Amino acid sequence: MTNSFLLDGEEVPFTPGQTVMQAASAAGKYIPHLCWHPDFAAHGSCKLCTVKIGGRFATACTTRAAAGQEVENGTEELIAKRRTLLQLLFVEGNHFCPSCEKSGNCVLQATAYEMGMLSPHFDHFYPDRAVDASHPDVLLDFNRCIMCELCVRASRDVDGKNVFALSGRGAKSHLIVNSESGRLADTDFAATDRAAEVCPVGVILRKRVGFAVPIGQRDYDAKPISQKAVEKLADSEKEAG
Amino acid sequence: MSFELETATVASDNLRRVAIDPVSRVEGHGKVTILLDEHNKVHQVRLHIVEFRGFERFIQGRPYWEVPVMVQRLCGICPVSHHLAASKALDVIVGADRLTPTAEKMRRLMHYGQILQSHALHFFHLSSPDLLFGFDSEVSRRSIVGVAEKYPDIARKGILLRKYGQEVIRHTAGKRVHGTGSVPGGVNKSLSGAERAELLKDAYQMIAWSRDAVRIIKELHEQNPALYDSFGTFPSNFMGMVAPDGSLDLYHGVLRAKDAAGRILFDHVDYQTYDTLITEEVKPWSYMKFPYFTSMGPEQGWYKVGPLARVQNCDSIPTPFAEHERRELVAYAGGKPMHATLGFHWARMIEMLFAAETIKALLHDDDIEGTDLVVTGERRREGVGVIEAPRGTLFHHYQVGDDDLVTMANLIVSTTNNNQAMNSAVREVAKQYLDGKEITEGLLNHIEVAIRAYDPCLSCATHALGKMPLEVTLLDAEGQMLDRKYKS
Ligand code: SF4
Numbered sequence: 001m002t003n004s005f006l007l008d009g010e011e012v013p014f015t016p017g018q019t020v021m022q023a024a025s026a027a028g029k030y031i032p033h034l035c036w037h038p039d040f041a042a043h044g045s046c047k048l049c050t051v052k053i054g055g056r057f058a059t060a061c062t063t064r065a066a067a068g069q070e071v072e073n074g075t076e077e078l079i080a081k082r083r084t085l086l087q088l089l090f091v092e093g094n095h096f097c098p099s100c101e102k103s104g105n106c107v108l109q110a111t112a113y114e115m116g117m118l119s120p121h122f123d124h125f126y127p128d129r130a131v132d133a134s135h136p137d138v139l140l141d142f143n144r145c146i147m148c149e150l151c152v153r154a155s156r157d158v159d160g161k162n163v164f165a166l167s168g169r170g171a172k173s174h175l176i177v178n179s180e181s182g183r184l185a186d187t188d189f190a191a192t193d194r195a196a197e198v199c200p201v202g203v204i205l206r207k208r209v210g211f212a213v214p215i216g217q218r219d220y221d222a223k224p225i226s227q228k229a230v231e232k233l234a235d236s237e238k239e240a241g
Numbered sequence: 242m243s244f245e246l247e248t249a250t251v252a253s254d255n256l257r258r259v260a261i262d263p264v265s266r267v268e269g270h271g272k273v274t275i276l277l278d279e280h281n282k283v284h285q286v287r288l289h290i291v292e293f294r295g296f297e298r299f300i301q302g303r304p305y306w307e308v309p310v311m312v313q314r315l316c317g318i319c320p321v322s323h324h325l326a327a328s329k330a331l332d333v334i335v336g337a338d339r340l341t342p343t344a345e346k347m348r349r350l351m352h353y354g355q356i357l358q359s360h361a362l363h364f365f366h367l368s369s370p371d372l373l374f375g376f377d378s379e380v381s382r383r384s385i386v387g388v389a390e391k392y393p394d395i396a397r398k399g400i401l402l403r404k405y406g407q408e409v410i411r412h413t414a415g416k417r418v419h420g421t422g423s424v425p426g427g428v429n430k431s432l433s434g435a436e437r438a439e440l441l442k443d444a445y446q447m448i449a450w451s452r453d454a455v456r457i458i459k460e461l462h463e464q465n466p467a468l469y470d471s472f473g474t475f476p477s478n479f480m481g482m483v484a485p486d487g488s489l490d491l492y493h494g495v496l497r498a499k500d501a502a503g504r505i506l507f508d509h510v511d512y513q514t515y516d517t518l519i520t521e522e523v524k525p526w527s528y529m530k531f532p533y534f535t536s537m538g539p540e541q542g543w544y545k546v547g548p549l550a551r552v553q554n555c556d557s558i559p560t561p562f563a564e565h566e567r568r569e570l571v572a573y574a575g576g577k578p579m580h581a582t583l584g585f586h587w588a589r590m591i592e593m594l595f596a597a598e599t600i601k602a603l604l605h606d607d608d609i610e611g612t613d614l615v616v617t618g619e620r621r622r623e624g625v626g627v628i629e630a631p632r633g634t635l636f637h638h639y640q641v642g643d644d645d646l647v648t649m650a651n652l653i654v655s656t657t658n659n660n661q662a663m664n665s666a667v668r669e670v671a672k673q674y675l676d677g678k679e680i681t682e683g684l685l686n687h688i689e690v691a692i693r694a695y696d697p698c699l700s701c702a703t704h705a706l707g708k709m710p711l712e713v714t715l716l717d718a719e720g721q722m723l724d725r726k727y728k729s
């Protein structure tokens with residue numbers, strides 16, 4: 001048997017060891033995701049990449065591709081589920097798109113559009129989360145954290161600093177900064193760290209940038225994330241040679 | 242899993258972004274209480290504006306560069322005014338004492354686009370039905386739809402004038418609502434050649450139609466001077482911003498005030514010092530504060546802001562057609578200031594003409610295609626930004642910590658500046674039109690017309706676009722309720 005599987009009826013090749021997500025992305029196919037990033041180990045926490053493999057739900061970012069698999073991705077059933085997951089994320093934090101400087105560059109927002117989410121549907125939690133502005137160059141606005149732990153992985157695995165961690169359980173989980181004071185200024189975090197640019201939403205922000213790039217000229221303004229995500233991956237592979 | 246009404250059927254660009262937005266619009270309303278004395282004469286009239294409060298707190302703790310975008314949520318009609326007033330305050334914070342010519346002109350263009358669209362909306366959509374059909378005419382006719390049936394040409398011009406203003410905003414702010422064009426220290430875009438050409442195409446038509454609009458309101462005054470000169474008329478001081486040379490400038494300048502007789506009270510005041518000039522009085526019966534000139538005290542020191550104040554406060558208007566019309570208004574008033582409530586509409590249309598002429602001039606200036614957009618300088622901790630918003634002087638005042646978060650915000654919106662004046666206008670109208678112990682439809686309508694001359698819908702305070710829920714309560718000398726009417 002050749003190394004390929006069917007994604008919504010289309011053949012997708014893979015190399016052994018690849019996950020469904022990796023193989024699909026390499027083949028230019030978009031599977032919605034939030035906590036997955038091609039440069040980091042899969043995390044499997046957001047469940048947005050949920051697909052159906054042989055009729056059973058599985059997260060594409062953690063499931064190995066196997067020859068002959070039949071994977072459903074773009075079905076109305078799965079999109080509706082993803083929409084609900086997104087709505088839960090929106091009400092759990094304080095997401096305020098019209099005045100958020102990440103608007104147009106935000107993976108959460110772009111994915112919500114992609115999935116056809118037009119209202120948050122659930123009651124808002126309005127959690128009380130403080131902003132950490134202690135660092136001279138970078139602002140942390142925890143209101144928008146979706147706990148994907150990309151920053152945790154980037155800081156630990158790439159920067160070797162361990163600046164971020166998740167703390168608490170269940171509905172009480174939240175992102176913390178690893179310093180005695182809990183303030184970013186009291187860590188060795190630097191604006192040049194990989195963790196400074198990995199956040200898919202508007203938590204980790206370079207200060208004083210704000211709206212320098214007009215709305216309308218941002219990543220997901222011209223193209224939907226399904227297209228943009230695939231292009232970004234292709235570009236980064238080109239760069240990597 | 243899918244929920245009922247989960248997916249809206251409309252998908253416009255505007256809707257998309259705003260849709261994912263947890264903050265529901267807080268609507269307030271105007272409440273009028275009229276107290277009679279023992280002879281059933283009007284003893285006391287109070288307009289309570291139920292304001293959406295707490296916005297200042299909302300801004301506190303936010304990074305300063307977010308503020309110009311965030312504050313646009315304050316007003317459904319003139320978000321751009323808040324966008325620019327906040328930007329101007331933050332220019333001071335980032336040390337941008339002089340913007341680049343491109344930034345300054347783009348902001349002006351945005352602002353005059355805003356004036357044009359808001360004034361067109363205010364006059365044609367919201368007020369012209371009252372003025373053209375009479376305050377007591379059938380409710381069903383008193384809308385822009387009614388105007389479109391009887392006076393299709395007027396309605397059409399009104400709608401297209403507003404639309405043009407919105408197009409100017411879209412090209413300068415990036416979007417028609419919640420634009421991001423103005424940033425601390427400048428702007429984030431200039432006009433492309435194509436955008437400039439597109440706007441220029443209709444610029445002259447807008448001037449012509451604005452001239453027609455001035456003529457309409459002027460004729461209404463001339464046809465019925467008894468009504469127009471006396472309706473809700475009361476003397477007061479007035480305040481507004483003027484250019485340093487005394488000419489009308491709605492974007493930037495110095496503060497000037499005149500008394501009821503037109504004598505200068507103060508002039509050339511740097512608005513950074515507004516808090517020494519103005520005191521905001523809190524009254525137990527109203528949520529909205531009552532500002533007054535500190536030196537004159539609360540009894541004497543209250544004032545009007547907005548078109549009628551501005552057009553009479555300045556020495557001249559720097560565009561030819563609007564200046565001509567200003568002189569006509571001054572001549573009509575006969576050498577002393579006009580204090581008629583309906584005079585606001587006349588002055589408003591003169592300003593709309595000024596805006597149209599200014600837009601044309603700016604579009605002819607090559608700087609608006611420039612690429613030098615932002616400047617910064619020495620960082621400061623405090624800044625005040627003032628703009629002449631469509632309905633009057635608007636103050637934004639911020640303090641920002643070294644960590645870039647806002648620590649203090651104080652806003653005086655146009656409606657608040659006019660709080661006492663609007664109360665006086667409603668008082669005059671109640672005196673003139675309250676007859677007996679009942680609140681008639683006619684009284685309700687007249688009160689509404691008076692408030693609308695200042696503020697079409699109390700929008701800064703209530704976030705309601707084009708709507709003005711109004712409640713009028715009549716109390717006798719013992720405080721017993723005689724009547725109550727509600728209108729939404
Ligand atoms: S800060 Fe950003 S990257 Fe880190 S966990 Fe939260 S959302 Fe993810």
Ligand code: FES
Nearest residue numbers: 033046047049061
């Ligand atoms: S992307 Fe697979 S679980 Fe988050």
